[in-house]
Amino acid sequence: MREKVEALVSEAKRAAELIKGSEKIRVISHYDADGIASGAILVQALKRLGKSFHLTFLKQLRSEWIEELKAEENDLIVFLDLGSGCLQAISGLKTPVIVADHHQPQGQAEVVHLNPVLFGINEDLSGSGVAYLLARALSPENRDLSDLAIIGAIGDSQLGSVGPDWGLLGLNREILKDAVDAGRIKVKKGLRFWGRTTRPIHKALAYSIDPFIPGISGSESGAVQFLQDIGIPLKNDGVWRTLDSLSEAEQQKLATEIIKERIRGGEANPEWIFGDVYELLDKPIKDANEFATLLNACGKQKLAWLGLCFCLGIQPEDPMSILESYRREIGKALNLIMEKRPIKETKNAVYILAGDLVSEHVISNVTTILFRSYFTQKPIFSLVKTEEGDLKVSARGNGINLKEVLSEIASAVGGEGGGHEHAAGAVIPMEKQEAFIQLIENRLQILNGKNQNLDEVKNGGRKEKVEGKGLVRYLG
Template identity: 25%
Template sequence: MIQAKTRWNLAPWDEQANAAAIELSTALRLSPLAAKLLVQRGYREVAQAEQFLRGGSEHLHDPYLLKDMREAVTRIREAASAGEKVRIYGDYDADGVSSTSLLVHVFRELGLHFDYYIPHRALEGYGLNKAALEKAAAEGVGLIVTVDTGISAYDEIAYAKELGLDVVVTDHHEPPARIPDACAVVNPKRHDCTYPFEGLAGVGVAFKLAQALLERPPMELTDIVCLGTIADLMPLTGENRILVKSGLERLRQTTNTGFLALAESTGIELPSVTSTTVAFGMAPRINAAGRLDHARRAVELLISDNYDEAILAATSLDMLNRERQRIVEGIVKEAEEQWAQKQVQAAEAGEAEPAVIVLAGEGWNVGVIGIVASKLLERHYKPVIILGIDGESGMCKGSARSIDGYDLHAALTACDELLDHYGGHQAAAGMSLHRDQLADFERQLGKLALEWLSEQDWIPKTGIDLECKVEEANLQTINELAQLEPFGAGNPSPRLLFQGAALADKRTMGKEAKHLKLTVKSGQAVLEAVGFSMGAIADRLLASSPVDLVGELSINEWNGQRKPQLHIHDLFSGGAYARFPEREHFGQVYQLLRRMKRAPLEGLAKRLAEMSGWPQEMTEVMLRVFTELAFIRIEDGFAIVAEAPEKRELSTAPSYQEAKSKAEQLQSPLFAATILV
């Protein structure tokens, strides 16, 4: 038996959902599976689903629905008319870089007298700071327009007013109790803002400002919006879906000098770019500038009109990203050694290992510790806090990542007396504290974890959208599922369950047989499935046994052929009893026997297995059950079907009860999930 690595959580499905899916399938001419997925994603009405699939810029909201938008536009236009110097003030991550770059393009078009400023991550930290405001005032700036920052800068904006600076805030982060007293504060998450979509990235809010200033949606800039929205893990629904979908289409045929240079320097194929390409190919390189050097390098790339300059900028970003990867690998190695030492110390003391991973080191680059925390979370599935220590001051700056059920922001709030500063949300957070507080910090976080989390919370969950049959996994269905792209946060790539599929073939592939390749079947339909880094379990899979597979469908193109393929995320196999047949399945096999009337017993179970798709071990059980219930009788080596058998319940047959009990002992992770989740 092969146990699944995670708890499987199949999304609920009922008759109402089924009826809605049938209506969508008919009205929009979609495969049943694509229609079901739309319903699972919350699009039950035909018009609603059609807008999700095909909606464009005509469905963007009026930017003036955002509170303070009119005041923001008025103040910027006043600056433009007066020739006043304006400074765009951004953030150093990919969303902040995208937001800054977008407004640079817009302000150029409007003819403003402006420049931009992004603080240095290590030297200045996040957001508006007083030294930067003093510098702006000294350089004759009259208006600062923030992008992707500013909503929490109450004191800094009050100081700006003292310096004679006006500030327009555009941001998308959670607002604090006190909103800054600025000329305008544009944020869809403001509690007094009724804007219909709260999920905009910082660059999305900047786009809405641009839409209001230009009196049209600047769709030509959606490639930049696409970058920041995907990089910041914003939900790809509502307006974000429209903007990102448009942005990907523009990237595939872009004339933007910066994106062309970035693609050339990194080997990205722009004509086939997807949200995954942006997330794992482009965004890390844009982020690398702010992590290791200065984010203006990335802005210079995205606003450049000179290809030679852009190539130099793109190449430098690629080199920074490689350096970032090297630094991350080094810190991960040191962190893993530190964690292993903590585990040994706990074992030697006869104690359980810490419930929360808290690791700190001198010289650990604070620009990449969030990535390190994410890697350790993936490996150990525990809340993780990674901190860089300043050797001189003893101050620690950390990044945290969490698991379901452990609210980081609540945990940090409970540790407030130990911290100098903290912020974030349930899944990710940042904090600073002195190294003398680390032991108490770790102890208190671990105590909270043991109080808040149940035994099952320590097991990762796999969310499953739908059950899919092998025969449904064809090229047409995959092409229709692609209509739901772009996939990402809020609209993940469909994760499907193939339940009780018969294993037709298995083999390993790759260097050192690292990967697994399966062929599963149902009747005449077959499907290839690939499990990366799963080669070690190949020998434990039983031929012809049913397997439960969870994964994502894709198209494998090789030598001019296109075939469906499943990328396996997790699997479960408990032998023949892993999936126990229902009454209707017994009935189907019995009907096969009735058509035979009289068949040689030798080889009959194998023949029935081939015809029904059930493993031979299970068809042997069925034959015993039919015999015990007098549905068939065995004479002279033949199975003979009774002409008029007495109606009897399957559960009255001893072989049925024994097999059913065995199957229940081998519950699949899906069955367990219905109890545990």
């Protein structure tokens, strides 16, 4: 593993030299949490170098944007958290290009290509992690940007089941060490519920789908009754209490009673309610998971610039109002799906054929909730119409490698797919919906017959280990 990281760092240093030799730099980044964090990392690094730059966040790198870039006068173009899947289009640019991405490369182009996949590192490094490697290659001073890389990794679904402690693995773990040493993040063990610092306790429990609490998840009244029964006050001096405000004794009591409820409800691994908690030491929202959600909320509501501001310590608006607006959109979408029931269930999978019923900007969150709360036994594929007239696919599931399945099948119908083993996505032509579903069915039938996922076939389910000592030994 060390040799692979050293090769990746060598490419980062090559990219850094190209940046140092350029004055007018164009930066294009993805609009989700990982992309916003990537943009913030590079913007701060470029500011420190005194470079002139222009940053744009995009949902997708399309041909019209390539044409616009051709018409601009820049010394260098840097693509962050996108670009690897569009190398053929990028090859038409005459300006020198750096692609700092972590998605599966497609096509070829004469660029400085900083992508862990090219070096045999296929998991556990997000787009913002790649951006951080680039920033660290520019200057050791940029070590203080490591917290943004961790936020981006969490936003990119690289937290949770990827690690035995529901934490970060691989190079993400190395970056986390940098963040801890730089005084940017504090790591502690705790109950792994979303909303530790922002939600009233009863709402944090009621809205929790992972871990699931029988009789409490999905029921605010059930959560209130549960807390009253175990003697934990909901308010202190008239103010709603959060999980983070509980005393150590109260947290221990709460954990014990939650485990009891999960045992009574027949949940597998009832004790799996703990995990690593990442506390941000200088952000308006202290929990890294919640901050990542804030960035996603900004991007999906076409406010990526606002997410950038939050990353850089600028707060032009109340972050909680952004989160609440996004939650309302997700809730509205869930209600529409449960009311209209655009659901097709087969022996192998569940398909949510939402069309234009649900926005493409919230479908990934909706799919996660549906998988964890309603359709837990089969993989789920949600299909919605995009603003450009294509179909966006969001998939969740266990037991199969969704990244490989979607990449192959989306490509077979003229689209593009990728993501992670248990959470992946794709964009396909609108008219290919039925062909796509049939190919998915065929593949799942084969995989179910083999009774083992693609990762096990490929590498025995083993992950390569890294030392967890930070990136100092690679970058100084």
